[in-house]
Amino acid sequence: MSEDENVIPQANSMPPTQPQPIPQPQTIPVSPQLPIAETPQTIPVSPQLPIAETPQPIPQPIPQPIPQPALSDESEAMPMATAEAPVTGQTRMETAWGSSEGDEEYSEMASVGQTGAGEIFQQNYEPWRGELNPRWMRNWAILRHHVLGIIKKGHRPWGVPTKIFLVIVFFASLSDAGLTLLASLIGESEFHSMWGVNRDNLYGHVLGFFPRNVMYYPIVAALLVGGVISEDRLHGTSALYFSRPINRFDYVGMKYASVAIIQAIIIIFTLFLYYLTEIMAFGRGWAWIIDTFPIFLGALMGGVLLIITYTSIGLALSSVSKGKFFPGIGLLAIILGTKTLAIIVKNLFDREILYLLSPYDCLAHVGQALVSTQPTYDQYSWTWSLASLIAMNAIALYVLSSRVSSMEVTRE
Amino acid sequence: MALENLNLDIKKGATGLLGPNGAGKSTFLKTILGLIQATSGDGTVLGHDIRTEGAAIRSRIGYMPEYDALNPEMDAINQVRYSGELLGMNPVVALQRAHASLQYVGLGEQRYREIKSFSTGMKQATKLACAIIHDPELIIADEPSNGLDATAREFMITTLINTVKQGDRSVLMASHLMEDVERVCDDIVLLHKGKLAAQGRIKDLKAIDREIEIHVWGGASKLEAAMKHRGMRVRREGRVMRIAHESDDLTSDILRCASEVGAQIRRMHEYEASLEDLFLVIMENLGYEVKTSEDLLSHPINARKVDAPGHMGGGAA
Numbered sequence: 001m002s003e004d005e006n007v008i009p010q011a012n013s014m015p016p017t018q019p020q021p022i023p024q025p026q027t028i029p030v031s032p033q034l035p036i037a038e039t040p041q042t043i044p045v046s047p048q049l050p051i052a053e054t055p056q057p058i059p060q061p062i063p064q065p066i067p068q069p070a071l072s073d074e075s076e077a078m079p080m081a082t083a084e085a086p087v088t089g090q091t092r093m094e095t096a097w098g099s100s101e102g103d104e105e106y107s108e109m110a111s112v113g114q115t116g117a118g119e120i121f122q123q124n125y126e127p128w129r130g131e132l133n134p135r136w137m138r139n140w141a142i143l144r145h146h147v148l149g150i151i152k153k154g155h156r157p158w159g160v161p162t163k164i165f166l167v168i169v170f171f172a173s174l175s176d177a178g179l180t181l182l183a184s185l186i187g188e189s190e191f192h193s194m195w196g197v198n199r200d201n202l203y204g205h206v207l208g209f210f211p212r213n214v215m216y217y218p219i220v221a222a223l224l225v226g227g228v229i230s231e232d233r234l235h236g237t238s239a240l241y242f243s244r245p246i247n248r249f250d251y252v253g254m255k256y257a258s259v260a261i262i263q264a265i266i267i268i269f270t271l272f273l274y275y276l277t278e279i280m281a282f283g284r285g286w287a288w289i290i291d292t293f294p295i296f297l298g299a300l301m302g303g304v305l306l307i308i309t310y311t312s313i314g315l316a317l318s319s320v321s322k323g324k325f326f327p328g329i330g331l332l333a334i335i336l337g338t339k340t341l342a343i344i345v346k347n348l349f350d351r352e353i354l355y356l357l358s359p360y361d362c363l364a365h366v367g368q369a370l371v372s373t374q375p376t377y378d379q380y381s382w383t384w385s386l387a388s389l390i391a392m393n394a395i396a397l398y399v400l401s402s403r404v405s406s407m408e409v410t411r412e
Numbered sequence: 413m414a415l416e417n418l419n420l421d422i423k424k425g426a427t428g429l430l431g432p433n434g435a436g437k438s439t440f441l442k443t444i445l446g447l448i449q450a451t452s453g454d455g456t457v458l459g460h461d462i463r464t465e466g467a468a469i470r471s472r473i474g475y476m477p478e479y480d481a482l483n484p485e486m487d488a489i490n491q492v493r494y495s496g497e498l499l500g501m502n503p504v505v506a507l508q509r510a511h512a513s514l515q516y517v518g519l520g521e522q523r524y525r526e527i528k529s530f531s532t533g534m535k536q537a538t539k540l541a542c543a544i545i546h547d548p549e550l551i552i553a554d555e556p557s558n559g560l561d562a563t564a565r566e567f568m569i570t571t572l573i574n575t576v577k578q579g580d581r582s583v584l585m586a587s588h589l590m591e592d593v594e595r596v597c598d599d600i601v602l603l604h605k606g607k608l609a610a611q612g613r614i615k616d617l618k619a620i621d622r623e624i625e626i627h628v629w630g631g632a633s634k635l636e637a638a639m640k641h642r643g644m645r646v647r648r649e650g651r652v653m654r655i656a657h658e659s660d661d662l663t664s665d666i667l668r669c670a671s672e673v674g675a676q677i678r679r680m681h682e683y684e685a686s687l688e689d690l691f692l693v694i695m696e697n698l699g700y701e702v703k704t705s706e707d708l709l710s711h712p713i714n715a716r717k718v719d720a721p722g723h724m725g726g727g728a729a
Contacts, residue, residue: 121520123571126512127577128547132471132500141497154493157485236481240542243445243465243475244498 057126114256132339138246139254146228146258162223166266169216173270176205177277184281197278197292199373202299205271206306209339213360217306218335220266224259225314225331226324229404234322238407252404256311263307271299295371302367311391312333312396319403335360356388363389415439415606419451422601423698426576428593428614429586430691431603437586440603441552444584445470458549471499474543478554478586481539484528488519488538491527506545513541517571533564541573550582551575557592565592572596574690590688600687602694610694616622617690623647623654624662631675638669654683 030073149156150163179195195201207213228253232238241251274297278284313334318326338358345354355361355377365377365385414434431437441450444457446466455462460469466690482491489510496506512522517537522530536556543551556572557565569592575581577595588592593600594614598626602609610617628635628651636653639646642665645656663680670677 053501073451121518123516123518123578124573125516125575125581126547128509128512129581130501130505130546132546133502134500135467137502138498141494141500141503144492145497154487154490155484231483235483236477236479237483239475239477239479239481240495241498242447243470243473243477243493245470245500246498247467 044321084102087133134169134377135245135250136243139250140253142241142246142254143258143261146255147261150262159223165223166220166262169220170266170270172216173205173212173266176201177270177274180274180277181281189233192282196282197275197296199295199371200296202271202275203302203367203373205274206267206299206303209360209364213364214336217263217267218310218332218360220263221259221310221314222331223317225311227318228255228259229315229318229400230321230323230327233319233407242407247406248401248407250275251308252315252400256315259315260311263311264303267303267307271296271303280331298370298372299367302363302370305366305389306363309363309393311358312393312400316396316399316403318401352377356380356384359389359392361385415443418603418606418608420601420608420611422582423599424582425599426572426583426585427599428597428600428687429584429603430590430593430600431609434605435603435607438554439606441475441554441584441586444552445473445475471546472549474546474548474551476536476543476551476553476556480535481542482527482535486527487526488514488530488534488541489523490587491538492523492541492545496545499546502545504702508528509545509547510541513545514538516540516544531564533560533568536560536564536568537571540568543569544581547579548581550584553583553587555561555587556585557589564575569595584590590686590691594687599668602691614687618685618687622657622685623683624657624666625652625654625679625681626666626677627652627679628670629676629678631670631673634673635670635675638673641665642669657682 025405044261086215124374144155146156149158150166163231176195180197183192183195227234229253242248275292279289310331314327318324321327321330335358338354339360342352342354342358342361346352355365361377362385365375366389368375368377369382377385418436418440429437429440439448443450443455443462446457446460446462446469456474457469460472462469486494489507492510492513493503493506496509498501501509511520511523514520517540519534519537519541522534523697527535530538536558540551540553540556543553551572553572557568560568564598572583572585573596576583583596586592586598597614599611599613600617601611632648632651632653636646636648639655643656644662644665647654655662659665666680667677669675
């Protein structure tokens with residue numbers, strides 16, 4: 001048997017079959033004719049009506065009640081008649097497609113095209129002939145985007161809890177300035193010695209452990225650094241940066257600067273306000289300012305070191321993550337965890353060496369040296385703490401740079 | 413994926429970048445954007461050296477990434493404005509252009525909505541708005557119609573066509589959807605394993621595969637034999653046969669053969685290979701050799717090797 005004879009008919013190539021007899025439509029009994037008056041009522045109009053004559057009122061046709069068709073038994077039975085006929089669906093087909101005769105006028109069957117009612121959206125490509133600004137403007141855009149996002153809509157969307165916490169911490173950081181002002185108002189010298197500007201209070205404003213370095217600054221840093229880089233990885237927005245003329249250094253540098261500036265507003269700006277309040281409220285002269293300014297500068301440098309350290313560690317954690325939770329918790333764990341561990345070791349073994357692993361303690365030790373306040377770390381020099389701080393920052397920046405340089409533009 | 417001996421010249425207009433996964437498309441795009449340093453060789457994009465002038469290149473290119481590249485918490489207008497500021501646009505100018513760009517991509521009414529409330533099509537449109545905010549000379553669109561429904565896809569394709577034709581911009585479009593590439597682009601570049609597999613005008617490349625398709629009823633084998641006897645190149649799968657369109661009176665010859673052997677031809681029409689067919693053919697048969705459309709046209713018989721499996725009379729293994 002040849003292949004040709006053995007071909008299985010395809011669905012679309014059915015062999016010709018005998019035409020099926022088309023079922024004749026069942027005659028459906030039509031309802032009886034409405035009884036129409038045989039002689040229609042007409043208005044007699046005479047063409048030869050003389051114009052001058054007073055027009056006769058036109059006799060209005062008396063409305064005849066429309067005779068209702070008397071429903072005979074036959075018409076009532078009509079639906080029943082269709083039920084008796086075989087169900088062919090033909091009536092519906094005729095409704096949809098016209099009669100089965102095929103004699104319809106095409107014009108009757110053609111669907112009416114939709115009338116054009118104007119175009120609401122017209123796509124027009126608008127060229128732009130402007131000049132792009134240089135590198136500093138691009139960097140300023142990144143900085144502005146992050147810093148203004150704290151107070152203004154349309155920039156980086158910081159979370160509402162973050163914004164609220166920043167406001168709370170800002171005012172809480174001004175507590176010493178407020179109490180100094182209060183001391184000047186009530187004129188209580190003992191109250192002033194407790195809260196006014198002095199070596200210990202300037203140190204305490206920046207590097208005091210409780211509450212500032214437990215409840216304020218580490219949490220602020222954790223909230224800020226959490227999503228700064230990790231969310232670019234999460235949402236793929238790194239492509240938005242790197243497909244623009246922005247290099248990795250500018251990207252990470254401006255993000256770093258943004259986070260540092262926001263922390264500086266809370267830590268250093270409030271320190272400056274505290275110092276200014278003392279000068280204004282107590283009318284301090286140049287002699288006092290010259291005396292205390294080195295201490296103020298020492299506290300300020302301590303604050304700068306704190307901001308740099310917390311930002312470096314935090315951004316390094318942010319760069320290895322795709323969410324903001326891990327970097328935030330990680331930063332808090334490093335700052336407070338190492339401190340707790342060092343306290344335990346000191347209490348158990350009377351050894352302070354583990355404080356070198358704690359970023360906060362290293363900052364505090366260096367800060368004490370800068371402000372020249374009473375040191376609380378006796379077993380080693382502050383230079384060890386400074387070296388440890390430098391090492392911590394170097395490691396964090398290395399991680400940060402290597403992670404950012406490996407960020408993809410096409411896929412993250 | 414490393415690119416090797418890639419030597420190509422992309423003309424103004426729309427060009428499709430095709431290739432299977434791992435062909436080197438992303439590497440190629442990164443190289444164009446000046447983000448990867450070539451270890452050897454050189455190249456210029458819009459007159460700038462890819463090795464030393466990456467920033468200048470990126471200033472003149474609009475890149476629309478395949479994956480999400482938008483902050484879902486931001487509204488569309490500010491996202492597009494920020495993308496303009498990152499190019500160095502003044503904030504006021506960037507805002508004006510953001511409005512114009514979003515209007516162009518059909519998001520004029522939705523521009524103040526947060527991106528997280530957008531559909532995939534709207535996100536794609538927002539990415540396109542980010543890419544065109546500075547009216548770049550070249551737009552790189554990486555899978556622009558991927559994952560879109562029919563309406564959004566149609567709109568995206570129309571927008572890209574308008575950008576090329578009305579805006580007189582160039583588009584380099586990487587896509588797996590051959591139909592979309594075919595609609596937008598005039599030229600294609602085919603990459604395979606980091607090498608250039610083929611490049612040229614789609615029209616030229618498709619011309620090599622013109623065939624007449626017939627559906628036969630009865631006597632198919634006899635008809636096939638008769639046509640082959642007359643020197644026609646026939647591919648057959650069951651009752652469907654495709655005959656290479658090599659002479660002007662091919663249809664008459666086919667009908668004559670059918671008449672001689674008594675076979676019925678139930679259907680006959682010209683079969684034009686789709687870009688997808690072409691892609692598969694080139695990937696299967698020419699992947700390791702550089703072929704321009706001229707090469708393929710000059711040696712159509714060797715180049716094609718399309719075909720049905722060997723047991724059906726085709727040339728492919």
